[in-house]
Amino acid sequence: MQEKKLMDETISAIATAPGEGGIGIIRISGEKAISIANKIFRPFAAKSIEEYGYRMAIYGKVQDEQGKIIDEAICIVMNAPNSYTCEDVVEIQCHGGSIVMREILSLTYRMGARAAEPGEFTKRAFLNGRLDLSQAQAVMDVINAKTKASLQMAMSHLSGGFSDKIKAFRNDILSIIAHLEASIDFPEDDIEGMDFEDTREKVKLLQDKIRKILESASTGIILRDGLKTAIIGKPNAGKSSIMNLLLGQERAIVTDVPGTTRDSIEEYVNIGGIPLRLIDTAGIRNTDDIVEKIGVEKAYSYANDAELVLAVFDSNEELNSEDEEIIQLMDNCPGNVIVIMNKMDLSADTNNDIISEKIKNCHNARIRGIVPMSAKSGEGKDTLENLLKDIVYGGHTDIVESQVLCDARQGEILRQTANLLDDTINTIDMGMSEDFIVIDLRSAWEKLGEITGETIEDDIVDQIFSNFCIGK
Incomplete structure (x- = not known):
């Protein structure tokens, strides 16, 4: 309920780096974003930004409540769900001086927006389904990339390469679970291919794939953070x-x-x-x-x-x-x-x-x-x-970026998943029934979901996004 209330609020922040530059961007996101922009931005060739279509660069001026011009700027409107956050988003591109940007940001607050928390724009993109958690984390890796190799790795994760691999693992587990549960629910049908040794081999193969990704952990963290x-x-x-x-x-x-x-x-x-x-x-x-x-x-x-x-x-x-x-x-x-x-x-x-x-x-x-x-x-x-x-x-210079592990939290989740699959193999080796095998497999399936955010606690999500910069 608290999360939904926060999502109902319109947020704004400076989206460009601190300091002075040629251009500064103030980003507004939420249901009041367009109405707030209408109150503070006056196009030179129209009465309001609503006379233009979405995704157009509108040249005009930013004015305060008394009509005093703060800056000349360009305004871009992106309507939901076709925006970074999947909400109505407005970006005001002004001159990049720190004073002018703070003045415009303060004006958005007075018109009904609140200050965005660190990473809140990306968090909204995650909560609205535009990005999964692994992709969301990759956003900061793209921003902080220090070499071409680290950028390629981050972009591969942002594009969903790593998430696709994790989702494929989860689908493999679900396939095994479905087969086992079918034999539990319909024992009289003698489900074709119900073979514990075959199940064991499938689990072992999946475990080996996960451990191979774990081997890349040191490489990924070095490429991301530096040696x-x-x-x-x-x-x-x-x-x-x-x-x-x-x-x-x-x-x-x-x-x-x-x-x-x-x-x-x-x-x-x-x-x-x-x-x-x-x-x-x-x-x-x-x-x-x-x-x-x-x-x-x-x-x-x-x-x-x-x-x-x-x-x-x-x-x-x-x-x-x-x-x-x-x-x-x-x-x-x-x-x-x-x-x-x-x-x-x-x-x-x-x-x-x-x-x-x-x-x-x-x-x-x-x-x-x-x-x-x-x-x-x-x-x-x-x-x-x-x-x-x-x-x-480690001699593997042909490493695939989408399979490189670059986050300690994700690494720990994969290690725990590999251990849960170990438990599954032990359960099979002890000759226990399908019910117990399914319990172990479902635990592994849920654990993997913490990487993509499909099975994760809200406080962990908050902690992850708190490490982002404000405005992203």
């Missing part, structure tokens, strides 16, 4: 130079003075379609400088928290205690580690064999490779890129 990557090394090993090389710009200060990087620098970079959340840390060494010491402590913290560590060594200097400290830190890092032997352009190679031998004695480190590099010439960058692809894709 948290810490660059560590002693001072002047070339950490900042490596970061600048990967970024393709001079982001970090590079000097011959040890301890130049005292605080951590964080940037996103696209490496072969993989978004890396790069963190250039302070050079690790013993120091009496209070500020630098804090930076070194943060470097340890980032290395221990990172999913990937790029450990940078100077290939032209003799191994010293600072290098030994880096190697020890590598051995304790929980994430993957790639060792970079930097300054290969100088060709002395003093440190390579020694470092390689030391690394062999690292018993805990998840070292994925040693890459000779030159931050100056770019040598070794392609090798690093190929290593990253192997880490993220």
Whole structure:
């Protein structure tokens, strides 16, 4: 009842990003959207927007209650159900200054709209049946996509590719349930093909398909959120130079003075379609400088928290205690580690064999490779890129975007579904009757429905959309 009351209200919000721009959009949705627009927008070539057809760009001016012009703008009207929310929607495209947009938004409130909650436009699209829950979640993934690969994955989910796969799983389960229930309801008919071993094989095949999607979870989450990557090394090993090389710009200060990087620098970079959340840390060494010491402590913290560590060594200097400290830190890092032997352009190679031998004695480190590099010439960058692809894709570079799992909640639902199918197989193996098998299968069917939103509690829906931005 409360949900229906909220849906009856007309909402409005600024739909463009915060800050100044050439164009700003105020979006209004609900049964009063058109009447509110009529009160505040005056077309230059007509008396009201109702004299125009729907889905036309109408040029005019926005006026307040006293007739004072706030801005010249374009108004677009989309009538229900042919809109994003399946409700009457009006978008006012004005100049993108923050003041003018806030003035127009405030005017919509005074005319009867209320402030939209985070994600409420997309939530209404979901509740009105335009999108299922998986597609709705993909909306924010499209907005936040950091590489072409992450955009393709998000668009595949938004287009319904992942939902179709989940719905196919649910239909497979329903088909098995229908067959079992037919044998329960009509035992005298001796339902053709009623074979427990055949049922077991169908359940096992479905379980294998679900587990295959679960294998893509780490890849999907990395493509969506980025691979948290810490660059560590002693001072002047070339950490900042490596970061600048990967970024393709001079982001970090590079000097011959040890301890130049005292605080951590964080940037996103696209490496072969993989978004890396790069963190250039302070050079690790013993120091009496209070500020630098804090930076070194943060470097340890980032290395221990990172999913990937790029450990940078100077290939032209003799191994010293600072290098030994880096190697020890590598051995304790929980994430993957790639060792970079930097300054290969100088060709002395003093440190390579020694470092390689030391690394062999690292018993805990998840070292994925040693890459000779030159931050100056770019040598070794392609090798690093190929290593990253192997880490993220696990060798499966032909992965299908619609089958990539990119959400922790969805992953947990699929894991629980696989476990419920395990219960089903155990029920069959114990020789229990069709009734008990159906109970297990129906639990799995309902659990899968939580991904598309067909069987989900309202509070979970609210929680999901609360993470959206306002105006979407």
